[in-house]
Amino acid sequence: xxxxxxxxxxxxxxxxxxxxxxxxxxxxxxxxxxxxxxxxxxxxxxxxxxxxxxxxxxxxxxxxxxxxxxxxxxxxxxxxxxxxxxxxxxxxxxxxxxxxxxxxxxxxxxxxxxxxxxxxxxxxxxxxxxxxxxxxxxxxxxxxxxxxxxxxxxxxxxxxxxxxxxxxxxxxxxxxxxxxxxxxxxxxxxxxxxxxxxxxxxxxxxx
Numbered sequence: 001x002x003x004x005x006x007x008x009x010x011x012x013x014x015x016x017x018x019x020x021x022x023x024x025x026x027x028x029x030x031x032x033x034x035x036x037x038x039x040x041x042x043x044x045x046x047x048x049x050x051x052x053x054x055x056x057x058x059x060x061x062x063x064x065x066x067x068x069x070x071x072x073x074x075x076x077x078x079x080x081x082x083x084x085x086x087x088x089x090x091x092x093x094x095x096x097x098x099x100x101x102x103x104x105x106x107x108x109x110x111x112x113x114x115x116x117x118x119x120x121x122x123x124x125x126x127x128x129x130x131x132x133x134x135x136x137x138x139x140x141x142x143x144x145x146x147x148x149x150x151x152x153x154x155x156x157x158x159x160x161x162x163x164x165x166x167x168x169x170x171x172x173x174x175x176x177x178x179x180x181x182x183x184x185x186x187x188x189x190x191x192x193x194x195x196x197x198x199x200x201x202x203x204x205x206x207x
Contacts, residue, residue, distance in 0.1 A: 001028065001157070001159070001178055001179030001180070001203065001207075002025075002026050002027075002028065002179060002180055002181070002182065002196075002199055002200055002203050003026075003028040003029070003030055003120075003159055003161075003179065003180070003181040003182070004017070004018065004021035004026045004028070004029050004030070004181075004182060004183070004186060004196070005029075005030045005032050005062070005161070005181055005182070005183040006018055006029065006030065006031050006032055006033065006044075006048070006183070007032070007183045007184055007187050008187075009184075009187055009188060011187075012187055012192070013044075014031065014033055014044045014048070015044055015047045015048055015051075017186070017187050017192070018031070018048045018051055018052075019051055020186070020192040020193045020196065021186060021192070021196050022051055022052065022054075022055040022057055023193045023196075024186070024192065024193040024194065024195065024196025024197045024199075024200065025196060025197055025200040025201075026057065026196050026199075026200060027055065027056065027057040027058065028057060028058040028059075028060075029048060029051075029052055029057060029058070029059050029060075030060045030061070030062055030077050030181070031044060031045055031048055031059070031060070031061050031062060031073075032062035032063075032077075032183075033062075034062075034131075041064065041067070042067060042070070042071060045061060045067065045071035045073065046071055046072070049071050049072040049073055050072075052074075053072070058074050058075075058097065059072075059073045059074050060073055060074055060075045060076055060077050060097055060099065061073045061075075061076050061077070062076075062077050062079070063076070063077070063078065063079060063082045063083075064076065065078070065083055065088040065091050065092060065098075066091070068092055068096060074096065074097050075092065075096040075097030075098055075099070075117070076088055076092070076096070076097075076098055076099070077098075077099040077100070077101070077120060078098065078099065078100050078101065079100075079101045080101050080103075080107070080134075084114060085098055085100050085111055085114035085115055085116045086114040086115055089114070089115050097117050097118070098115070098116055098117055099116060099117060099118045099119065099120055099159075100114070100116040100119060100120070101119075101120050101121075101122075102119045102120070102121045102145075102158075103121070103122070103123075103134035103135060103137070104145070105144070105145050105148040105149070107119075108121070108145060108148075108149060108154060108156070108158070109152065109154070111156075112154045112156055116156065117156070117157075118156055118157040118158070118159060118178075119156050119157070119158045119159065120159050120161050120181055121137070121142070121145060121158050121159065121160060121161065121177070122134075122137060122160060122161035122162035122181075123136055123137065123161060123162025123163060124136070124137060124138065124142075124160050124161065124162040124163055124164050124168065124172065125138070125162060125163040125164075126162075126163060127162045127163035127183075127184065128184070133162075136162070137162075139171055139172065139175055142158075142160060142172065142175035142176070142177055143175045143176070145158070146158065146175055146176035146177065147176075157178035157179065158177045158178050158179075159177065159178060159179045159180065159181050160172050160175075160177045160179070160180050160181065161180070161181035161182075163184075163185075164180055164181070164182055164185055165185050166185070166195070166198050166199055166202060169199065169202040169203055169206060170202065170206050173203065173206035173207065174206070179203065180199070180203055182199060185199070186199070
């Protein structure tokens with residue numbers, strides 16, 4: 001399972017990035033546009049929502065639970081400083097996907113209690129695409145969290161995130177996580193579509 005988190009660089013905008021990720025076989029896109037205006041975010045969200053429907057892909061918004069309905073998104077991903085998961089659940093109902101960000105097992109436990117559907121867990125290593133980075137986890141951090149989850153019977157899918165490159169996938173998947181989220185590793189590649197194909201294939205073979 002691969003989640004593409006949108007990003008922009010000199011070559012590509014947010015919608016371009018999502019389109020290329022989908023063409024490369026990704027079936028789960030999160031729209032993250034941290035400093036965008038409401039108009040820009042909604043415009044990109046509506047375009048990406050259409051693209052995801054064409055590719056039968058899941059589409060979640062980063063942070064903005066209040067815009068899920070009007071953009072046609074499947075749900076929302078909530079960071080540590082965003083709306084709590086249980087509040088978003090009351091707003092969106094039981095059928096929408098709600099993910100949350102975790103850096104420690106305590107975070108995982110809280111999100112599980114609040115009713116999250118999946119956990120975005122990281123960062124794996126230092127990454128420039130995110131401000132206010134939490135402590136880096138590395139492989140041992142994932143092993144530890146997955147182990148604790150098993151001990152406490154928490155069966156939520158856990159997605160590794162943070163500076164992940166193709167050559168990291170095999171080792172990360174062996175820690176017991178369910179999937180990988182990627183952003184700059186795709187968009188900054190020479191050929192983003194081909195790079196996503198490699199990520200998708202590598203993740204499948206190591207599941």
